[in-house]
Amino acid sequence: xxxxxxxxDIGGTNQTVAIATPEGDVLTRSRAQRPPGGTAEDLVRSIxxxxxxxxxxxxxxxxxxxxTGIGIGFGGPVDHAQGxxxxxxHVAGWSxxxxxxxxxxxxxxxxxxxNDANAGALGEAxxxxxxxxxxxxxxxxxxxxxxxxxxxxxLLRGAxxxxxxxxxxxxxxxxxxxxxxxxxCLEAYASGRSLGRRARAATSADPTAGAAILALAGGRxxxxxxxxxxxxxxxxxxxxxTLVRQTAGYLGLALGNAANLLGPAAxxxxxxxxxxxxxxxxxxxxxxxxxxxxxxxxxxxxxxxLGYDAGVMGAIALALELG
Amino acid sequence: xxxxxxxxDIGGTNQTVAIATPEGDVLTRSRAQRPPGGTAEDLVRSIxxxxxxxxxxxxxxxxxxxxTGIGIGFGGPVDHAQGxxxxxxHVAGWSxxxxxxxxxxxxxxxxxxxNDANAGALGEAxxxxxxxxxxxxxxxxxxxxxxxxxxxxxLLRGAxxxxxxxxxxxxxxxxxxxxxxxxxCLEAYASGRSLGRRARAATSADPTAGAAILALAGGRxxxxxxxxxxxxxxxxxxxxxTLVRQTAGYLGLALGNAANLLGPAAxxxxxxxxxxxxxxxxxxxxxxxxxxxxxxxxxxxxxxxLGYDAGVMGAIALALELG
Numbered sequence: 001x002x003x004x005x006x007x008x009d010i011g012g013t014n015q016t017v018a019i020a021t022p023e024g025d026v027l028t029r030s031r032a033q034r035p036p037g038g039t040a041e042d043l044v045r046s047i048x049x050x051x052x053x054x055x056x057x058x059x060x061x062x063x064x065x066x067x068t069g070i071g072i073g074f075g076g077p078v079d080h081a082q083g084x085x086x087x088x089x090h091v092a093g094w095s096x097x098x099x100x101x102x103x104x105x106x107x108x109x110x111x112x113x114x115n116d117a118n119a120g121a122l123g124e125a126x127x128x129x130x131x132x133x134x135x136x137x138x139x140x141x142x143x144x145x146x147x148x149x150x151x152x153x154x155l156l157r158g159a160x161x162x163x164x165x166x167x168x169x170x171x172x173x174x175x176x177x178x179x180x181x182x183x184x185c186l187e188a189y190a191s192g193r194s195l196g197r198r199a200r201a202a203t204s205a206d207p208t209a210g211a212a213i214l215a216l217a218g219g220r221x222x223x224x225x226x227x228x229x230x231x232x233x234x235x236x237x238x239x240x241x242t243l244v245r246q247t248a249g250y251l252g253l254a255l256g257n258a259a260n261l262l263g264p265a266a267x268x269x270x271x272x273x274x275x276x277x278x279x280x281x282x283x284x285x286x287x288x289x290x291x292x293x294x295x296x297x298x299x300x301x302x303x304x305x306l307g308y309d310a311g312v313m314g315a316i317a318l319a320l321e322l323g
Numbered sequence: 324x325x326x327x328x329x330x331x332d333i334g335g336t337n338q339t340v341a342i343a344t345p346e347g348d349v350l351t352r353s354r355a356q357r358p359p360g361g362t363a364e365d366l367v368r369s370i371x372x373x374x375x376x377x378x379x380x381x382x383x384x385x386x387x388x389x390x391t392g393i394g395i396g397f398g399g400p401v402d403h404a405q406g407x408x409x410x411x412x413h414v415a416g417w418s419x420x421x422x423x424x425x426x427x428x429x430x431x432x433x434x435x436x437x438n439d440a441n442a443g444a445l446g447e448a449x450x451x452x453x454x455x456x457x458x459x460x461x462x463x464x465x466x467x468x469x470x471x472x473x474x475x476x477x478l479l480r481g482a483x484x485x486x487x488x489x490x491x492x493x494x495x496x497x498x499x500x501x502x503x504x505x506x507x508c509l510e511a512y513a514s515g516r517s518l519g520r521r522a523r524a525a526t527s528a529d530p531t532a533g534a535a536i537l538a539l540a541g542g543r544x545x546x547x548x549x550x551x552x553x554x555x556x557x558x559x560x561x562x563x564x565t566l567v568r569q570t571a572g573y574l575g576l577a578l579g580n581a582a583n584l585l586g587p588a589a590x591x592x593x594x595x596x597x598x599x600x601x602x603x604x605x606x607x608x609x610x611x612x613x614x615x616x617x618x619x620x621x622x623x624x625x626x627x628x629l630g631y632d633a634g635v636m637g638a639i640a641l642a643l644e645l646g
Contacts, residue, residue, distance in 0.1 A: 077618055086618060135482040149584065156474055158586020159458040160620050165583040168616035170576055171496075181617050253493055258584055260488040261472065263481020293491035294504050295400055295409060297483050 002062060005322075006051055006070045006107075007315030009116070012143075015043070016312045017050040019058045019067075024127050024316060027061065028054045040085075040093035048106055070103055070111045071318025073119030073311050080161035083113045112318045116140070117164060118155055119314030120304070121148025124268050126317040128305035133265040137258055138304070139166055141251075142271035144179070145187040149262060155321075167191070169254045189250040192273050195226035198243055212237035230276040244276075245283045252287020255301075260293050270304030277303065325385060328645075329374055329393045329430075330638030332439070335466075338366070339635045340373040342381045342390075347450050347639060350384065351377045363408075363416035371429055393426055393434045394641030396442030396634050403484035406436045435641045439463070440487060441478055442637030443627070444471025447591050449640040451628035456588040460581055461627070462489055464574075465594035467502070468510040472585060478644075490514070492577045512573040515596050518549035521566055535560035553599040567599075568606045575610020578624075583616050593627030600626065 004027070009016040018029040030050050035042055051070075059065055076094075077086040083100025100111045114122075121138035124130035130138065130150060138148040145167030149156040156163050167187035168180055175184030176194075188194050203210030204221040212235065214221060216228040232240035255267055267288075273280065285301050292298060306313045327350070332339040341352040353373050358365055374393075382388055399417075400409040406423025423434045437445075444461035447453035453461065453473060461471045468490030472479040479486050490510040491503055498507030499517075511517050526533030527544040535558065537544060539551040555563035578590055590611075596603065608624050615621060629636045 133482070147584070151474055151479055156479075156585070159456070159588035159622075160586055162616075162619050163584060163586030165586075165616045165619065168583050169580045170614050173494075173576060182614070253496060257492045257580060260491050261470070261486060261581055261584060262479070263483050263486030263488075265482035291493050291505070293485075293488045296485050296488065299482075 002065045003068045004058060004065050005068055005316055005319035006054070007312045007317075007319055008047055008051065008070065008072045009119075009311030009315050010043075010047070010072065011075045011116070011311060015047050015050065017047065017054050018312045018316060019054045020316045022320060024313070024320075026312075026316075028057045029312065030054055034091070038091070040091055040097045043091060044099070044102055048103070051107070067107065067109050069109050069319040069322040070107060071119070071315040071321070072099060072103070072111065072113045073116040073315040073318060074099070074113060075116045077162070078113050078115050080112075080114050080118075080157060083111065110322050112322055114155075114161075114318055115146065116311055116314065117146025118148040118157070119318050120146075120270055120306075120310045121150055121164070121268075121314070122155055122317035122321060123306050123310055123314030124270070124304055125150050125153065126320065127313050128268070129302050130266070130268055135262070135264050136266040136268055136299070137166070137255070137262060137264045138268045138270065139255070139274075140271040140310070141191065141269060141273035143192045145191045147258075151262075166254055166258055169257065171250045171253050186250060186254045190247045190254075190273070192226035192271075195229050195243070195247060195273065196224060198246075199224045199226070199229040199240075202239060202243060206239070209239045213240055226273060230273065230279070233279045234276060241279070244280055247273075248280055248283035249287050251280075251284050253291055255284070256288045256291025259288070259299050260291070260296060263296065264299045266300040266302055268302050268304050270306070270310050274303060275307070325388045326391045327381060327388050328391055328639055328642035329377070330635045330640075330642055331370055331374065331393065331395045332442075332634030332638050333366075333370070333395065334398045334439070334634060338370050338373065340370065340377050341635045341639060342377045343639045345643060347636070347643075349639070351380045352635065353377055357414070361414070363414055363420045366414060367422070367425055371426070374430070390430065390432050392432050392642040392645040393430060394442070394638040394644070395422065395426070395434065395436045396439040396638040396641060397422070397436060398439045400485070401436050401438050403435075403437050403441075403480060406434065433645050435645055437478075437484075437641055438469065439634055439637065440469025441471040441480070442641050443469075443593055443629075443633045444473055444487070444591075444637070445478055445640035445644060446629055446633055446637030447593070447627055448473050448476065449643065450636050451591070452625050453589070453591055458585070458587050459589040459591055460489070460578070460585060460587045460622070461591045461593065462578070462597075463594040463633070464514065464592060464596035466515045468514045470581075474585075489577055489581055492580065494573045494576050509573060509577045513570045513577075513596070515549035515594075518552050518566070518570060518596065519547060521569075522547045522549070522552040522563075525562060525566060529562070532562045536563055549596060553596065553602070556602045557599060564602070567603055571603055571606035572610050574603075574607050576614050578607070579611045579614025582611070582622050583614070583619060586619065587622045589623040589625055591625050591627050593629070593633050597626060598630070
């Protein structure tokens, strides 16, 4: 008999469901947008329907298959041990929702739920550039910043399943307010959202210096976002490069602090901001070196391999953790 | 047959050797001062002689015993995997010294070598207040600051055996020079040595405000050290309390950052500075809470149980890790 696992990636706007072999070969994959204004129950119905279709498709292509587990990567804080969503500001009824129990009852297989950064770390460990390292730190720098820590080939979850929150490391004591409610968090200085904020402030303060960034945003300072900034920096724009180098400074501080604590062989960076490549990573490596304890070997700074597939491959890796 | 393990604690000025049962009951313990001007070979000869005496004593008290392993906690950076000392500025010939191999050959048993903070963490895990927690952070705040991280009841050593270096977390970007060569490290702001430096600066700048601290140091500002500062703060002196609260701020930042990454159930504080108790720990708990990600349960802040015995009990715990 051929066993299969399912991976479910629940993001802010999309859900992706995939069926894979224990080797990680994806047999089917489907994606749905979140129905606007839908509740948690609506979303679970939609995900369950996607999964049932995918399973039927897989069974037709390869008779005699059996689902052995489901992994779910969720774009927000979860209680891994309880299998519940902790909080969500996007979907009504998500807070406290018993997602693991609901899907376990519906599909009759073990289900594991974790946040998308932990899923991303496991995905890179099993299917990406993390495969070569037993100890690494994964950091997703997208709209927000999440992290997952792999120690001796396993996820470090901590006492409450909440470890890895490098996005909320204080990098500027008493600094800018963060969406989490604290001040001076890395996420408030180096996430895609904060890059956009800083780029909007800089271009509206000095439209001449900001001309190249503004041109990418149709000339409107209030339309500037992090993507425009990274694009302008890659093209060599001076203001954009200054802002990106500042960002590299904050990231270098946080990753250096984390490396002194964890001693990782590598730091793997995923998400849209990290996708900008050398324009960010070259100054980041310099800043990181300044914060490493002398004698601590510099971890390799690598771009994540899974890119667009990070979410669903991470969810599959979670499901395989069950086996 | 009764098996025994040996623990060796090698500090800046003293070496302590103890023989214990696998349950951690110490049968004999002896201590020697480092011979002034001695080399690494002299020190190893002295340690070996102490250990042979201790073994002979144990064998006389309880015939039929057998040594099964030796743990060594070293007050400085070591290469755990290779079993060598990385660097030492105190003893000629320590840098690169193959301490594990030398003692393995001499005593014919497995030897494990680690730094004193990692040994301290294992000691608290096995014999101290860490016994109740599978995931905790141990921080020794003495002359310097060292750390050891316990994850799922095991030491997190990282890819190079150098993990746990919370003392070199940057808490003030571009800040005061640290003995390690970096700037703005926690150790440069919250260690016993840095407390002494700040207390000397404050009392010489304002001898009236510093009168209580100065009195404890015989009236001489250049004789003030961290102990005088903590003593004056405990007695309610205003300047001393201000300095101790600043210290709590730096520690709260570093421990909060570490807690967001590691999600520990507890943070266990050892060493002389932590020994001051509530005068430091009460403001520290407040500052820590400000840096914790909302939703992250506050780790228990506890004083280490082993105190004076931390070094040698940690070394015994290292030896028991072998079994």
